[in-house]
Amino acid sequence: MTAPSNLTTAAPREQRFLVLFDFDETIINESSDDAVLRALPGQRLPDWLxxxxxxxxxxxxxxxxxxxxxxxxxxxxxxxxxVEKISPSPGLMNLFQYLQSHEQDFELVVISDANMFFIETWLERAGVRRLFRKIFTNPASFDPSGRLVLLPFHSHSCSRCPDNMCKQVILQEYLAGRQKECGGSPFQRVFYIGDGANDICPSLALRPQDTAFPRRDFPMHRLLLEMQHSQAAKFKANIVPWVSGEDIVDCLKKIMAER
Structure with missing residues (x-):
């Protein structure tokens, strides 16, 4: 795993674009919850569990x-x-290289239903933790006995989402907070990169100038295709499927060239 070189903390001046990342099967190429099972004797859960x-x-x-x-x-x-041994998704390190080279323009955030220990461990090992202004995920820490204790992120009333996390609530609260900090609309465009069914809800909050990047042939992509055919009016953002992080880089380069 090759980390971008000369990483620095996010630039303090106002950035024009917000890039939101899911973690499992988006930044990394599998579910972190599945990957840690390889640490078990026998590397699998019993059927009762x-x-x-x-x-x-x-x-x-x-x-x-x-x-x-x-x-x-x-x-x-x-x-x-x-966790450290999990591979990044194809081309994601190249995407991080690109975003790091344009950090004056892009603010990066993770919104994930994984947990803080897994995400911070992996991002630190990959050398990209400092690229992210914020990580929204379920709290997790080791107790004195050595057990990793997981907690829910929040409670909400969204019927589309699992009981512990609505990513749209997180996104809307973050945008509102950043707007207040910046004294106006903070981002010209918002980009959401994901793969799963729980990435649909936050994508519904995107505007016509924003872009949803669903991983091709994963649940988010399939559900968006269904929405395009049956409920097109409900989804406002552009949809750009990706197989590799290079696909996202190509799209962002075109947008940057519009300046």
């Missing part, structure tokens, strides 16, 4: 998984190592 999952309550399920891993003697170092 897998079958205990309830739709819309994934955070609650992962709390049980992490407790089970601790009971099986999986150490912090083993979890740390499993």
């Amino acid at each position: 897998k079958n205990s999952y309830r739709e819309g309550h994934y955070n609650e399920h992962m709390q049980k998984v992490l407790a089970y891993m601790a009971d099986q003697g999986v150490s912090k170092d083993s979890i740390y190592s499993a």
Whole structure:
């Protein structure tokens, strides 16, 4: 994994574009929750635990998984190592290189239903943590016994989203906060990069000048295609599917050339 060189903290002056990233299967090429199971003896969950999952309550399920891993003697170092070894999605490091070289224009944020320990561990290992102004995800930390304790991010009333996180609520609150800080609309355009069904809800808040980047042939992409055919009026943003981070770079270069 090659990190962008000479990374610096985000430029203090106002940036024109906001780039929002999902984490699992977007920045990284698999689910971090699945990847850490490789630290288990046997590298898989027992059926009783897998079958205990309830739709819309994934955070609650992962709390049980992490407790089970601790009971099986999986150490912090083993979890740390499993997370560090996850591969980035194709071309994502090149995308980070591009955004780092134009950091005066782009503000970067993560909105993910993973957890803070996994995300910060991976971003630090990849050398890109300092590119991100903010990470919105579920709290997670190790207790004195060595168990990774996961908590829900927030509560909300959105019927489309899992009980612990509505990404649209997070996005709208962030934009409102940044608008207040900047004394006006802070971003000319917003870009949302994701892959999953839970990336649809925040994308619905995007404007006609904004762009949703769904990973091609993943749930977000398939659902957006269905919306285009049946409910086109509800989705305002441009849709640019991606296979590699290079596809996103190409799109951003065209937008930058419009200056």
